[in-house]
Amino acid sequence: MAPDTPNRPDPRLTAALIAAKAAGLVIRRMGRGGGTAAPGLIADRIDPGLLAKICDRLPSGVLVVAGTNGKTTTSRMIADILEADGHRVAHNRTGSNLVRGVASALAGRSSLSGDPRADVGVIESDEAALPAILRLTHPRVLALNNLFRDQLDRYGELNAIAVSWRAAFERLGPETTIVANGDDPTLAAITEGLVARRVLFGLDDPASRHRLTALPHAADAATCRRCGADLAYDALYSAHLGDWRCAGCAAARPLLDVAGRDIVLDGVDALQTVVDWPGAGEPLPISVAIPGMYNVYNTVCAVAAATCMGASRAAIADALASFRSAFGRIERVRYRDRNLVMALVKNPVGFNETLRMLITASGRLETPTLIAINDLHADGRDISWLWDVDFEQLADGATPLYTAGLRGADMANRLKYAGVAADRLHPLTNDLAVALDEFVERTPVGETAYVLPSYTAMLALRKVLSDRGAVETFWRQ
Amino acid sequence: MSGTGRAMDLRIGWLYGGKMNIYGDRGNVLALMRRAAWRRIAAETVDIGLGDPIPDGIDAFFFGGGQDREQIAVARDLVGAKGAAIRTAVEGGAAMLAVCGGYQLLGHEYRPHGAAPLPGIGLFDLVTEAGPERFIGNIVVETEFGDLVGFENHSGLTHLGSGARPLGRVRVGRGNNGRDGFEGAIYRNAVGCYLHGALLPKNPVLADWLLQAALRRRHGDVELAPLDDALERTAHAEAGKRALRAR
Ligand SMILES: [Zn+2]
Numbered sequence: 037m038a039p040d041t042p043n044r045p046d047p048r049l050t051a052a053l054i055a056a057k058a059a060g061l062v063i064r065r066m067g068r069g070g071g072t073a074a075p076g077l078i079a080d081r082i083d084p085g086l087l088a089k090i091c092d093r094l095p096s097g098v099l100v101v102a103g104t105n106g107k108t109t110t111s112r113m114i115a116d117i118l119e120a121d122g123h124r125v126a127h128n129r130t131g132s133n134l135v136r137g138v139a140s141a142l143a144g145r146s147s148l149s150g151d152p153r154a155d156v157g158v159i160e161s162d163e164a165a166l167p168a169i170l171r172l173t174h175p176r177v178l179a180l181n182n183l184f185r186d187q188l189d190r191y192g193e194l195n196a197i198a199v200s201w202r203a204a205f206e207r208l209g210p211e212t213t214i215v216a217n218g219d220d221p222t223l224a225a226i227t228e229g230l231v232a233r234r235v236l237f238g239l240d241d242p243a244s245r246h247r248l249t250a251l252p253h254a255a256d257a258a259t260c261r262r263c264g265a266d267l268a269y270d271a272l273y274s275a276h277l278g279d280w281r282c283a284g285c286a287a288a289r290p291l292l293d294v295a296g297r298d299i300v301l302d303g304v305d306a307l308q309t310v311v312d313w314p315g316a317g318e319p320l321p322i323s324v325a326i327p328g329m330y331n332v333y334n335t336v337c338a339v340a341a342a343t344c345m346g347a348s349r350a351a352i353a354d355a356l357a358s359f360r361s362a363f364g365r366i367e368r369v370r371y372r373d374r375n376l377v378m379a380l381v382k383n384p385v386g387f388n389e390t391l392r393m394l395i396t397a398s399g400r401l402e403t404p405t406l407i408a409i410n411d412l413h414a415d416g417r418d419i420s421w422l423w424d425v426d427f428e429q430l431a432d433g434a435t436p437l438y439t440a441g442l443r444g445a446d447m448a449n450r451l452k453y454a455g456v457a458a459d460r461l462h463p464l465t466n467d468l469a470v471a472l473d474e475f476v477e478r479t480p481v482g483e484t485a486y487v488l489p490s491y492t493a494m495l496a497l498r499k500v501l502s503d504r505g506a507v508e509t510f511w512r513q
Numbered sequence: 514m515s516g517t518g519r520a521m522d523l524r525i526g527w528l529y530g531g532k533m534n535i536y537g538d539r540g541n542v543l544a545l546m547r548r549a550a551w552r553r554i555a556a557e558t559v560d561i562g563l564g565d566p567i568p569d570g571i572d573a574f575f576f577g578g579g580q581d582r583e584q585i586a587v588a589r590d591l592v593g594a595k596g597a598a599i600r601t602a603v604e605g606g607a608a609m610l611a612v613c614g615g616y617q618l619l620g621h622e623y624r625p626h627g628a629a630p631l632p633g634i635g636l637f638d639l640v641t642e643a644g645p646e647r648f649i650g651n652i653v654v655e656t657e658f659g660d661l662v663g664f665e666n667h668s669g670l671t672h673l674g675s676g677a678r679p680l681g682r683v684r685v686g687r688g689n690n691g692r693d694g695f696e697g698a699i700y701r702n703a704v705g706c707y708l709h710g711a712l713l714p715k716n717p718v719l720a721d722w723l724l725q726a727a728l729r730r731r732h733g734d735v736e737l738a739p740l741d742d743a744l745e746r747t748a749h750a751e752a753g754k755r756a757l758r759a760r
Contacts, residue, residue, distance in 0.1 A: 193580050264586065411755060417650065418664045420710025423537025445751040446715065449744045453543050453714050463747065 049150045052083035056143040075140040087139040090146055091173045096123060096156035098173045099345055102166045103181025103217075105386050106334040107133075109326070110181055111160040113338035113359055114345075118156055121342075121351035126154035133162040135169060156345070163197050167204035178208070178232075179341035180216040180223050181333065182277060184385045198222050198261075208232040215341045217333065218292050219277040225261040225287075237340045239332065240295035240312070242271040242279065246329055246396075251276065252388050252426050262287045274329045275385045296336040299329070303396050304366065304377055307332055311339045320349055324356050327366060328393040330386070371506040372476050375484040380494050381407075382415070384424035387488075391429055394486060400433040405486040406475045407451075408441040408468055408493035415490040419443045422450045431455035436478070440464045440471035441493045468493060469500045521732050523549055523556040523724075526571035528599075528615065529579070529587050530560050536666070538577030540711025541610060544720050545573060545727075552738045554728070563590045567598035571607060572727035574599065578613030578709055581625075588618055588631040596634030603636055608726040609703035610719075612712065616697070616705035617641040617669055637698045637705055638676035641669040644690075651756035652686030652708060654696045658718045660684065662752040663708030671707075673698060680706050685756040702726035715748040 056079035079086050091098050101111040115127040128141035138159055146152045161169040163183075170178065183198060205214065209231055216227040218236035227234050241247075251258055251272065258267050258276055265284025272278035281288035293313065300308040304327045312319045324335055339352055369376040381387040395401050411417050422443075427450060430437065437460055439447040448463040462478075464471035472487075479485045489497055527542050542558055549556035559568055563586060579587065591599075603609055609619075617623045620639040623631040645668075652665045661681065671689040673679060679689070680697025688696035688707065697706030704719070706712070713720040721737055728735050 195580055195582060264582075418536070418666065418710065420537040420540075420664060423540035423543070423711040423714075442755065443751065445744070445748040449714055449748040450540075450711075452744050453540065453547050455547075458741075461744070463744070466751075 046089065046150055048083045049086060049089050050148050052079040052086050053143055053146055053148050053150060055079055055082055056086075056140065057148075060140070060144055075143060077136050079139055079143050080136060086143060087135065088172045088174075089150060090126075090139075090142045090152050091157060093150060093152050094126065094155060094157045096345070097176035098157040098159060099177040099179065099341060100159045100161050100166075100169060100173060100175040101179045101181070101337075101341070102161045102163060103179075104163060104184035105383070105389075106181045106330055106337075107160050109331065110179065110334040110338050110341075111158050113324075113334065113356065114179070114342050115158040116355040116359055117338065117342040117347050117352050118158065118345060120355040121347045123156045124154040125156055125158055126152050127158040128160055133160045134165045135172065138169060138173075164200075167200055170204050170208065175212055177341050177344045178212060178214045179337055180214065180220075180227070181337055182217055182220045182275070183222045184275065184383065194222075198226050202226040205230050205232065213344045215337065215344055217277065217337065218289055219273065219279070219333075221267055221276065221280050221287075221289075222261060224290060228290075235293045235340055235344060236290055237294040237336050238289065238292045238296070239271075239273045239278070239299065239309075239336065240292060241273075241297050241299045244271075244273070244299050246273070246299055246301050248272040248274070248278075252385075260284060260287050274333065274389060277333065294336060294340040296332055299332055301327065301329065301332075301393075301396055303327060304393055307335070309335060311336055313340070313343070316343060317349065320352065322353070322356055324359055326359065328389050330389040369501055369506055371501060371504070373481045374476055374479050376476075376487055376501075377484060378487040378489065378494065378497070380491065381488045382491055384421050387425040390488065391426070395429060401430050401435050401437075402433065403484055403486050404436050404438070404475070404479050405488060406438040406440060406464075406471070407444075407447050408471070408487065408489040408497065409439070409443040409447045410441045410490050410492045410496075411443045412492045415492050419446055422447060425450075427451055427454035427456070431457075434460065436460050436462055438462045438464050438471070438475050438478075440466065440468055440475075441490065442466055444471075468496045472497060472500055521554045521728060521735065523554055523572050523727055523731065524568075524570055525556060525558045525727070526561050526568065526574045527558055528561050528574055528576040529563065529583070529590075530575075530577070536578060536613075536664075536710040538575075538612060538710065541577070541612070541713045542575050544711065544713035544717075545575070545724060548717070548720055548724060548740065551740055554724075563587070567595055567602065570731075571602060572730050573608040573723055574602070574610070576609065576611040576615030576619070578615060584614045584618070584623075585631060587614070588623070588633070591618060591634050592632055600634060600636050603701055603703045606702060606726065606730045608723040608730075609636075609705075610713070610723060611703070611705040613667055613669075613707055613709050616707065617671065619703070619705050620671065620698075621674075623669065636703060637700055638674035639671055639689075639698055640674070641671040644668050644670040648687035648691060648707075650686055651752065652688070652696070653684040653753055653756045654681040654686075654688070654706075654708070655684050656681030656697075656719075658716070658722060660749075660753060661706075661708060661712070661716050661719060662749055662756060663706075663712050663716070664710055665707040666709060667707050671698075680704060715745055715752055717742050717745045717749075 056075035059075040212232040219238035260282040263285040270279040296309040298310045367378045618633045619636045620633045624642040647668045654661045679695035
């Protein structure tokens with residue numbers, strides 16, 4: 037909330053900001069990019085109230101985005117929209133989304149007196165950190181994309197997250213608007229009956245040819261939170277998201293306030309939808325140069341959340357028309373006269389959606405593909421999740437599939453059990469630099485090839501490509 | 514004899530597949546199905562959910578892990594005739610692989626923190642109590658099937674009774690309780706363990722032992738045709754290396 041007096045001097049806050057900025061400078065001088073949480077850690081020791089104080093000084097308030105998948109893309113869309121609408125936006129754009137990372141990002145932008153040099157905050161929050169971030173930032177708008185099972189060794193059980201979120205939501209007052217995905221049965225249930233205002237968004241395109249016909253194996257929350265019975269779907273759009281109803285009780289998807297209709301997916305390139313919000317004006321046609329059904333959800337979420345922050349229709353349309361995908365989502369690289377399309381894969385739901393996007397055109401994969409899987413901490417050390425991805429949809433076809441990374445052998449074996457013929461399977465070495473070159477070598481000159489890496493494999497591949505001068509002009513960071 | 518005469522058939526019962534299917538457990542059922550199909554054995558999978566009786570003629574069971582809410586419903590469902598039918602099938606030679614929550618519910622009981630114990634079916638002479646920490650990481654277990662490799666993620670501490678035989682000795686990881694060095698349990702053709710997710714695709718020796726036991730019940734002693742397990746062996750070797758490195 038906006039302070040009604042000018043910021044008073046706060047020596048403790050200033051001391052914390054000086055320490056944070058010094059730490060950030062040292063880290064950058066040492067060439068150790070990425071360590072974005074350390075300044076926040078140091079600042080937190082000096083003034084634990086830093087994040088809350090900076091947020092209080094944002095006159096147009098704070099918007100928080102949370103969800104398992106798509107929160108980085110969604111928060112970038114919202115930040116772009118608010119900028120197009122004339123705001124100065126403070127945003128933890130590097131995706132460092134724990135409390136200290138958020139504090140670092142905002143401290144890095146502030147003056148030493150604690151002036152945030154922005155009027156609005158857009159904060160992407162990690163799932164586990166959300167209750168703390170809500171307590172510290174008092175958001176005007178909380179946007180909730182979805183809640184999926186991610187690597188369980190990091191996040192604990194899905195239900196535990198849902199319970200902790202619900203408790204945090206109950207502490208929000210009527211000044212907060214929760215923009216929640218009503219197509220997600222868990223989110224619909226845990227945002228019901230709160231003091232905070234709720235705006236539900238979802239998709240409403242039951243005749244779409246992009247609908248799913250069956251629940252993917254990776255789907256969570258396919259049971260009713262009220263009575264435990266299985267859920268049925270009148271239309272299923274992605275993972276467990278859709279027009280759901282309970283077979284055992286009266287629970288069903290509530291009426292949507294905001295609905296994406298007339299969905300058009302254009303392969304790995306773009307999507308279109310018409311966002312319909314009766315009561316907020318005429319339906320708004322949107323076209324964005326990012327692919328896949330999951331990004332339709334991100335887009336509708338961003339439109340709804342930005343509208344709740346007061347953004348104009350023109351700002352929404354302008355910002356989305358020029359939106360480019362975030363770091364690591366979909367990247368295009370020209371390398372040794374081949375066109376590489378790289379998409380991060382980090383959990384079963386995301387991987388399924390990526391595969392679905394790659395086979396949109398013909399229903400089969402027709403482009404040589406390298407899947408690179410590591411099992412370091414940031415990837416999730418447990419690679420069991422590969423067995424929840426529906427690789428069976430790659431079994432039909434003739435195109436070669438290559439595997440690499442610390443768990444490339446597991447990946448090749450997974451594809452074998454998915455029914456991919458042995459002569460299409462090419463396990464490469466664990467060394468990603470060598471594997472990449474072998475993959476490119478075997479891809480004809482001038483052709484397109486897909487690279488699907490896990491998180492640390494993506495970082496390693498980017499470094500190889502960037503060291504060889506292949507990527508700079510293609511990546512915006 | 515394999516490869517001659519009419520095709521053999523096989524029925525696999527997947528206990529609570531809809532509810533207890535966390536961590537890619539379905540990979541185990543997939544491994545049994547594929548390894549049967551590659552040998553031209555006609556295998557089918559039967560889903561056995563809450564309230565469903567145990568059908569006749571199941572040759573192999575798979576029982577995976579679940580979240581707490583699901584595990585309570587499953588424990589209730591197994592009390593009485595259903596649990597007895599599973600015990601009878603295993604006593605009669607049926608193969609069984611039970612992992613994590615499934616493994617715990619095959620013991621006498623599971624004792625959570627500050628709540629009533631969940632009864633198990635008592636197939637294995639063991640009890641499990643909720644522990645103070647989670648054991649998470651790669652695990653290697655030395656067994657009669659050679660080294661088994663996998664990933665464990667559990668807070669339950671399982672203690673074997675005098676009538677239980679451990680599946681093996683922990684080489685890397687924590688195992689049943691992190692203290693006595695044992696992991697899992699084995700009784701007749703039933704194996705229970707904490708190696709979750711898709712254990713069988715990269716431990717093909719255990720997969721084939723279960724298949725053979727299941728076939729024996731229906732078709733007598735048969736020889737399984739050998740398969741090209743090069744990818745499986747590489748995945749096994751790499752998983753072992755990762756486990757040793759992270760130790
Ligand atoms: Zn219900």
